[in-house]
Amino acid sequence: MRNTTTRKTMNPFTPNPELDLVLVRESAVPPELVYQAYTTPELLEQWFCPRPYKAVDWEIELTPGGAFNSVIVSPEGQRFPGAGCILQAVENKTLIFTNAVTAGFRPAINEGEDAFSFTAIIQLEPSGTGSRYTATVMHADAASKHKHETMGFFDGWNAAFDQLIELMSNHT
Amino acid sequence: MRNTTTRKTMNPFTPNPELDLVLVRESAVPPELVYQAYTTPELLEQWFCPRPYKAVDWEIELTPGGAFNSVIVSPEGQRFPGAGCILQAVENKTLIFTNAVTAGFRPAINEGEDAFSFTAIIQLEPSGTGSRYTATVMHADAASKHKHETMGFFDGWNAAFDQLIELMSNHT
Numbered sequence: 001m002r003n004t005t006t007r008k009t010m011n012p013f014t015p016n017p018e019l020d021l022v023l024v025r026e027s028a029v030p031p032e033l034v035y036q037a038y039t040t041p042e043l044l045e046q047w048f049c050p051r052p053y054k055a056v057d058w059e060i061e062l063t064p065g066g067a068f069n070s071v072i073v074s075p076e077g078q079r080f081p082g083a084g085c086i087l088q089a090v091e092n093k094t095l096i097f098t099n100a101v102t103a104g105f106r107p108a109i110n111e112g113e114d115a116f117s118f119t120a121i122i123q124l125e126p127s128g129t130g131s132r133y134t135a136t137v138m139h140a141d142a143a144s145k146h147k148h149e150t151m152g153f154f155d156g157w158n159a160a161f162d163q164l165i166e167l168m169s170n171h172t
Numbered sequence: 173m174r175n176t177t178t179r180k181t182m183n184p185f186t187p188n189p190e191l192d193l194v195l196v197r198e199s200a201v202p203p204e205l206v207y208q209a210y211t212t213p214e215l216l217e218q219w220f221c222p223r224p225y226k227a228v229d230w231e232i233e234l235t236p237g238g239a240f241n242s243v244i245v246s247p248e249g250q251r252f253p254g255a256g257c258i259l260q261a262v263e264n265k266t267l268i269f270t271n272a273v274t275a276g277f278r279p280a281i282n283e284g285e286d287a288f289s290f291t292a293i294i295q296l297e298p299s300g301t302g303s304r305y306t307a308t309v310m311h312a313d314a315a316s317k318h319k320h321e322t323m324g325f326f327d328g329w330n331a332a333f334d335q336l337i338e339l340m341s342n343h344t
């Protein structure tokens with residue numbers, strides 16, 4: 001018997017408007033520098049959280065199943081550790097990470113009023129001398145999407161990306 | 173600045189006895205046939221669930237992010253759809269799938285008394301003319317591991333693997 005498979009799955013990059021949040025940004029920062037900003041602890045620390053919050057103590061292993069961990073620090077110094085997992089890393093093109101599993105693909109627990117699971121697909125394309133950045137953030141259900149949106153997804157991710165642009169525009 | 177990463181993550185294949193269930197089986201079935209049994213809908217239907225249960229309507233896409241879906245049918249004909257996702261597929265060697273995310277890496281919802289998330293790492297090695305099969309099933313916490321174990325993990329996975337051996341021993 002031949003090994004047969006069926007292929008009914010949706011393209012993972014096709015967003016579902018009921019469940020997903022999508023942010024698109026055109027900028028003068030080329031794909032290589034956006035990718036570098038997303039995968040380098042010393043740079044992530046400077047842009048990933050809208051100031052005055054900060055994400056520190058990054059642990060990143062750029063391979064499927066690798067860690068994508070950091071600790072968010074509030075202006076008052078409170079620490080919120082976050083554990084994620086890299087699902088795909090294609091240099092200068094695609095980065096997929098999730099908090100639904102942690103390093104080594106272990107299932108995560110995301111319980112509580114403010115908690116939800118998400119998977120972020122970061123896609124980078126050249127655009128002129130800069131890039132087009134598409135962040136597709138997928139959720140399990142409409143309630144999680146809504147929770148993420150009302151927590152300020154667009155303000156937060158836009159402000160963070162502004163910080164990335166500022167940081168990488170002066171980057172050599 | 174160079175792209176730097178830290179590598180503090182645990183090897184994904186090192187089980188944690190507090191959280192994981194591990195089943196090892198030596199058999200006369202070579203790795204190629206065990207892998208074929210695990211990835212072919214027509215074969216999975218015949219062995220994946222201990223009889224008289226059956227897993228039907230398989231949708232499999234053997235690539236990271238691909239579907240690993242089926243419907244379990246009880247002897248009374250009740251249908252329980254299950255959605256999973258392939259995380260890694262290395263022919264004849266390793267298959268990793270999870271129900272923590274669904275096809276396209278979308279986070280899954282596993283709520284309710286009998287529900288839990290797990291990731292299964294299937295490793296195959298040649299052993300004589302047959303194989304050594306190691307199934308490492310990872311959970312988010314000790315409670316989920318305990319739930320899975322008391323639901324009959326070892327009896328169920330052993331009985332299913334017996335069916336796989338029976339099926340593939342006569343397979344040409």
